[in-house]
Amino acid sequence: MIPYGRQEIDDADVAAVVQALRSDLITQGPIIPRFEAAIAARCEAAHGVAVSSGTAALHLACLAMDLGPGDRLWTSPISFVASANCALYCGAQVDFVDIDPVTRTMSVSALADKLMNAERTGELPRIVVPVHFAGLSCDMAAINVLAQRYGFRVLEDACHALGGSYRGRPVGSCLWSDAAVFSFHPVKGVTTGEGGMVVTNDSEVARRVTGLRSHGITRDRGGLEDPGQGPWYYEQQELGFNYRLTDLQAALGLSQLSRLADWVRRREALADRYDEAFAFLPLLLPKRPDRIDSAWHLYVVEVEEAKASQSRRSVFDELRAAGVGVNVHYIPIHTQPYYRRLGFRLGQFPAAEAYYQQAITLPLFPGLCQADQDYVVKSVTGLLR
Numbered sequence: 089m090i091p092y093g094r095q096e097i098d099d100a101d102v103a104a105v106v107q108a109l110r111s112d113l114i115t116q117g118p119i120i121p122r123f124e125a126a127i128a129a130r131c132e133a134a135h136g137v138a139v140s141s142g143t144a145a146l147h148l149a150c151l152a153m154d155l156g157p158g159d160r161l162w163t164s165p166i167s168f169v170a171s172a173n174c175a176l177y178c179g180a181q182v183d184f185v186d187i188d189p190v191t192r193t194m195s196v197s198a199l200a201d202k203l204m205n206a207e208r209t210g211e212l213p214r215i216v217v218p219v220h221f222a223g224l225s226c227d228m229a230a231i232n233v234l235a236q237r238y239g240f241r242v243l244e245d246a247c248h249a250l251g252g253s254y255r256g257r258p259v260g261s262c263l264w265s266d267a268a269v270f271s272f273h274p275v276k277g278v279t280t281g282e283g284g285m286v287v288t289n290d291s292e293v294a295r296r297v298t299g300l301r302s303h304g305i306t307r308d309r310g311g312l313e314d315p316g317q318g319p320w321y322y323e324q325q326e327l328g329f330n331y332r333l334t335d336l337q338a339a340l341g342l343s344q345l346s347r348l349a350d351w352v353r354r355r356e357a358l359a360d361r362y363d364e365a366f367a368f369l370p371l372l373l374p375k376r377p378d379r380i381d382s383a384w385h386l387y388v389v390e391v392e393e394a395k396a397s398q399s400r401r402s403v404f405d406e407l408r409a410a411g412v413g414v415n416v417h418y419i420p421i422h423t424q425p426y427y428r429r430l431g432f433r434l435g436q437f438p439a440a441e442a443y444y445q446q447a448i449t450l451p452l453f454p455g456l457c458q459a460d461q462d463y464v465v466k467s468v469t470g471l472l473r
């Protein structure tokens with residue numbers, strides 16, 4: 089089966105991890121700050137704080153922005169469930185903003201309408217989490233204008249978009265947001281096995297995430313409430329977690345990062361080939377808005393069932409049967425049983441639901457060889473021509 093995504097691990101990665109394994113500190117050592125600085129530099133952001141997963145990064149960034157009971161967080165229904173779950177971890181309420189059917193990211197006009205209504209009813213969100221779906225940045229400048237107008241904070245779920253850019257700036261620059269989070273799961277742009285990071289230009293957010301990832305404990309003498317006690321002394325100042333990354337993982341991530349630009353170029357070249365091969369099929373292809381360069385995390389096509397002789401389901405089943413590891417990203421979060429029990433129902437976010445009915449994710453990863461891609465193209469074309 090040709091998978092839809094796969095990590096690339098080379099000898100330099102293995103050597104970097106082995107070297108870290110043989111060093112004195114295999115966690116809380118010197119490679120973590122180097123990895124953090126490298127990601128922050130890549131993003132042109134001031135701070136990077138490494139954590140154990142993208143989910144942990146979302147959770148801690150929300151806490152650092154004081155999300156709590158009585159607050160609201162809004163995100164996109166077309167995302168991994170973690171984009172919404174982070175609000176519930178904090179005791180806050182979650183709600184969704186429908187997608188733009190063309191870009192498949194949060195619709196700015198739907199956001200503007202929902203904010204106008206929420207202002208009237210006194211139910212404005214504290215945080216909005218735009219999701220850079222499939223690697224394509226949301227319209228951050230437009231979202232930032234709304235953030236200024238309505239006073240919410242913006243947390244970018246950039247888990248798909250490391251290596252992408254928006255208006256000439258790398259995704260994660262946080263020029264139009266308060267913070268961005270990345271995941272280093274094996275299918276993402278760069279992997280550490282499991283891992284994540286919060287990047288931000290807000291030193292207070294960085295300081296709070298740093299404390300919260302390690303139990304809410306500080307040893308920083310300048311920050312102690314009772315500094316006079318002695319060199320052994322540390323203070324737990326709030327309730328945190330163990331959400332740390334290890335140095336083994338940071339060593340892998342740092343080694344991987346040196347190849348990110350090549351990988352994004354390779355993904356883009358593969359996407360170009362898909363675009364060309366599928367131009368005349370009854371498929372909706374990924375959109376390429378001006379001044380946004382996707383990181384091409386996923387290549388999602390939508391089967392236009394009215395025009396095609398096949399249903400999405402039959403295309404999916406036939407491709408799987410042919411050894412093409414297609415997938416569906418994502419089941420709209422609000423339709424998950426857990427979210428239905430919170431009161432969400434089918435019909436609330438029609439663009440997201442319509443997208444879900446026709447979406448199929450095709451294989452796309454840097455190591456996808458031309459012959460395998462040709463096989464995917466031939467299989468898809470054979471079904472839909």
Ligand SMILES: *Cc1c(COP(=O)(O)O)cnc(C)c1O
Nearest residue numbers: 141142143168170247271272273
């Ligand atoms: C992968 C992913 C996450 C969660 O990251 P983990 O590292 O798996 O916890 C969150 N949001 C999106 C959009 C993702 O793709």
